Amino acid sequence: VNVNQVHRTGYHFQPTKNWINDPNGPMYYNGIYHLFYQYNPKGAVWGNIVWAHSVSKDLINWEKVEHAIIPSKPFDQYGCWSGSATILPGNKPVIMYTGIIDKNNTQVQNYAVPANLSDPYLRVWNKPDNNPLVVADESINMTAFRDPTTAWLGRRRSRDFKNWVKAKHPLHTVAGTGNWECPDFFPVSVRGTNGLDTSVLRGNVKHVLKVSLDATRYEYYTIGTYDTKKDRYIPGKDMVDGWKGLRYDYGNFYASKSFFDPAKNRRVLWGWANESDAVMDDIEKGWAGIQLIPRTIVLDPSGKQLLQWPIEELETLRGNRVELRNNTLEKGERLEIKGITVAQADVEVIFSFGSLDKAEPFDPSWDRYDAQKLCSQKGSTVQGGVGPFGLLTLASENLEEYTPVFFRIFKDQDKHIVLMCSDATRSSLADKSGTYRPSFAGFVDVDLADKKLSLRSLIDHSVVESFGARGKTCITSRVYPTLAIYENAHLYAFNNGTETVKIECLKAWSMERPGLMNH
C-alpha cells in the first residue's frame, strides 16, 4: 500500500496522474462513448490545459487515447478550455471549444473535426484553418467568453456550423450572477423518462438551463420553455433563478456537461469534483480531480425539479452484498453494516418512521435557502425529533473520523421540511491548513405521506456521492480520512432523533474496480 495513494478512488474516473477538471464534449458515436476532459499533462495543479480523451463501450471501462486537442495554433496556443460536442446531421461529430490566444486569457471559440471518421475511437482531431469561428465583439468581455454548449438545430445563427450570426439578445440573463461558466441547455420530456436529443424543440418538452457560478462553485438550474420564435429561454414561473435556485448537487460537483445517449435513449450528466485537500497534498500525491459517476437525468413527475440517478451500468461493478430488513434504530442507536468493503461501496437504504409528530418546528428566522448553515449548526449529533438519521460513511472504529449523510425533518405550519446533509467536518483527523470540510446540505422536496425516506451513497475512498429521495437532492463530499481507510473503514446506520427510525431495507455492495481503467 502506497500511503500517498490511500485517497485514490477505486471505481471513479481518474487518470493515473496529474490534474483534471471539467468533463468536455461527452458524446456517443457509432457504438462508442467518448469523454474528453480538461487535463494538465505537466502536473497536479491547474495549467497547460489540453483536452485529454478516453473511450468506452459501457461508460464504466475506459481506455485512454491520445489527447484530442492541444495548444498548437495562434487561436489556442495558450490553452484549450472547455467546450462541447455536437453530432451534426449526417452523423458528423464536431467539437466546439474555447481557445486562449494570449497571456491575458483572451478567449475565442474554435472547432475541431475528426480526421478519420472510420477510426472507431476518433483519435485524431483536426482544427480547420477558418478558426476561430467566433470572436468577442466590443460589447463582450473577452476574458469571460467561453465554454460553448452543444448546438441545436433551430431557425437561425448558422447554416453550416462555420459562419455564425450573433443573436440580438442573449438566450437568457440574470443580473448579478457573474460569469456563467459551462452553460448546458437541453430539452427534457414532460412524459416518461426517455432523454431527448438536444435539437428536439417541440412536443411535450421543457427545457433546462444550467450554469456553473464561479463565486459559489455550485451549479444552478431552472426548468422552463424555449420560445423558438423569439429565441429566448423563459424559466417556469415557480422557478427561482440565480443564487437561491435549484442545484444539481449541493456539494462538490462543478462544470458538468450532459449528452443525449441514443443507445439507451437517455440524457447522461457528467460532473467534476475537485480535491478538498491542500494544494501541497495534491502535488505530493501527484493527482487532483475526479469525474463523478455519470447520472441519468429525468424530469421529476411534478415538473418542479430534475431527478438524478447513477447510470445503471454502475451496477455491473456490484460484488458482495449484504442486506438488512426491518431493523429498528432507537434514539442514539448505531448499527454497523459489515461484510463488504465499505471504503468502496454502493449503499441503498429506505428509512421509515412511525410518526412525524416529534418533528421540530422550523424556526422562521432560519434561511430557507441556506441549508448548509442549518446543517453546520445541527450536525449529525445534536439530538432532534425526527432525525438526524442516516449513514455514517468512512468512519473509524471509535468515530474519531466519519462523514455522516443524513436527514432531519422539521415542521413548518402545514408542511414538513426535510434537510439532507453530507457533513465533512469530522471526516479527517489530519490537522492541515488549506483543507475544506464543509457541512454540505440541501432541502429535499419530498412527500412524506408514506413516512419513508430513501438514501443512496456511493462511497469510494475519498468521495461520497449521495442521492436523497431517489435523486431529488444530491450531495457530493470529498474527504481524506487517516484512520478510516481500506479495511479499517466502517459503515453505520444511525439515529440521533427521539422518534424511532426503522431500516425498512438496506442493501449494500462491495464495488469492484472496472476491468479497464487505463489512463
Ligand code: DQQ
Ligand atoms: N474551467 C475551464 C473553463 C471553465 C472552467 C478551464 C470551469 O473553460 O470556465 O479549465 O471549471
